[in-house]
Amino acid sequence: MNQVEIAEKLSAKGMRVTPQRIAILGAILKLNNHPTAENIIEYIKINHPNISIGTVYKVLDSFVENHLLKKVKTEGGIMRYDPLPFNHHHLYCEETDRIEDYEDQTLDELIIDYFEKKGIKNFTIQNIQLHITGKFKH
Amino acid sequence: MNQVEIAEKLSAKGMRVTPQRIAILGAILKLNNHPTAENIIEYIKINHPNISIGTVYKVLDSFVENHLLKKVKTEGGIMRYDPLPFNHHHLYCEETDRIEDYEDQTLDELIIDYFEKKGIKNFTIQNIQLHITGKFKH
DNA sequence: TACTAAATGAGAATGATTCTCTTCTAAGAC
DNA sequence: GTCTTAGAAGAGAATCATTCTCATTTAGTA
Numbered sequence: 001m002n003q004v005e006i007a008e009k010l011s012a013k014g015m016r017v018t019p020q021r022i023a024i025l026g027a028i029l030k031l032n033n034h035p036t037a038e039n040i041i042e043y044i045k046i047n048h049p050n051i052s053i054g055t056v057y058k059v060l061d062s063f064v065e066n067h068l069l070k071k072v073k074t075e076g077g078i079m080r081y082d083p084l085p086f087n088h089h090h091l092y093c094e095e096t097d098r099i100e101d102y103e104d105q106t107l108d109e110l111i112i113d114y115f116e117k118k119g120i121k122n123f124t125i126q127n128i129q130l131h132i133t134g135k136f137k138h
Numbered sequence: 139m140n141q142v143e144i145a146e147k148l149s150a151k152g153m154r155v156t157p158q159r160i161a162i163l164g165a166i167l168k169l170n171n172h173p174t175a176e177n178i179i180e181y182i183k184i185n186h187p188n189i190s191i192g193t194v195y196k197v198l199d200s201f202v203e204n205h206l207l208k209k210v211k212t213e214g215g216i217m218r219y220d221p222l223p224f225n226h227h228h229l230y231c232e233e234t235d236r237i238e239d240y241e242d243q244t245l246d247e248l249i250i251d252y253f254e255k256k257g258i259k260n261f262t263i264q265n266i267q268l269h270i271t272g273k274f275k276h
Numbered sequence: 277t278a279c280t281a282a283a284t285g286a287g288a289a290t291g292a293t294t295c296t297c298t299t300c301t302a303a304g305a306c
Numbered sequence: 307g308t309c310t311t312a313g314a315a316g317a318g319a320a321t322c323a324t325t326c327t328c329a330t331t332t333a334g335t336a
Contacts, residue, residue, distance in 0.1 A: 016333055017333075017334090018282095018332080018333070020283080021283090037323075038322095038323080051284085051285085052284070052286060053285095053324090054284080054287085054327095055283080055285065055286095057325070059283090059284095061325095073211040073212055073269060074211055074213075075210070075217065076210070076216055076217035076218065077217060077292085077293080079213065080214065091258065091261055100261075104256075107249075107252060107256075110252065111245075111249075118244075120240065120270070120272075122274060122275040122276060123274055123275065124273045124275065125271075126271050126273065127270070127272070128268060128271075129271070130266060130268060130269075131269055133263075133266075133267070134261055134262045135261070136260060137260040137261065137262065154302055154303075154313065156301080156302070156315080158314080159314090188316075189315085190315070190318090191293090191318095192293090192294075192296095192315080192318085193316065195294070196314080196315080197314090197315090215323085217292085
């Protein structure tokens with residue numbers, strides 16, 4: 001996704017298009033590894049040494065608010081970010097701290113069907129996400 | 139679970155039985171809401187005002203290492219803890235920050251069967267956990 | 277081109293967690 | 307029951323991740 005496309009995404013969300021925001025969203029898409037704020041800061045420092053840490057945190061928050069990003073569920077401590085807007089699942093490797101997206105429409109349908117029939121007492125489901133832990137083979 | 143049972147659990151894991159450890163694990167079981175370290179500290183301060191914050195963090199870490207607790211997957215920032223040792227799923231209410239355990243053996247079998255047949259390319263599955271977000275009705 | 281509300285930069289502040297060093301104690305040996 | 311000691315705890319400093327504050331800059335509209 002190039003800068004023009006990113007700018008369009010921002011506009012579409014009613015957000016001002018600033019070089020910092022383009023850089024930050026671009027970094028996340030390029031890194032493509034559910035990065036932490038620190039990963040993102042390190043990455044953009046190369047081409048944008050003047051973007052401040054506070055700005056990165058504020059921009060990330062505004063992206064989450066505007067549904068351009070989602071925070072990844074991890075075991076706490078440090079936030080990680082996910083640019084994929086549509087629902088998907090995650091593969092976690094605890095050894096390497098690597099998180100990969102996992103999409104499986106057949107399984108989605110299976111689970112959605114199951115809960116349409118069964119439901120959960122006293123609970124209205126809004127989203128279902130699988131977190132699969134294990135090991136990557138490479 | 140009373141103090142004797144907690145002590146037995148600690149012994150069974152080869153851990154020294156100390157009043158602090160009994161108090162901390164007891165608090166988590168009593169709170170029964172995937173508490174943060176701060177929640178736990180506040181709770182045990184009532185009956186154990188001298189247990190230090192550093193101790194609580196160290197004890198929590200040792201419980202995780204010894205499989206007495208698991209860290210809950212959340213969207214980062216603050217760690218929460220889960221005393222249930224066997225696999226289960228979680229219901230998340232983002233409005234209230236409430237997390238409830240969800241067990242569904244039928245669904246477990248369905249998903250395990252599915253992955254036994256299908257598998258995931260380049261990935262060895264170790265555990266599958268559902269994270270269901272939505273709203274509690276009370 | 278001018279204007280201004282929104283965004284950014286920079287660094288201080290905050291909160292959550294980890295670290296360090298001294299003191300205490302659980303549990304094993306006798 | 308006493309002694310010993312490795313492991314645990316207490317206390318507070320240190321670190322880290324994130325948030326806050328205020329002055330300055332700027333995107334986008336008129």
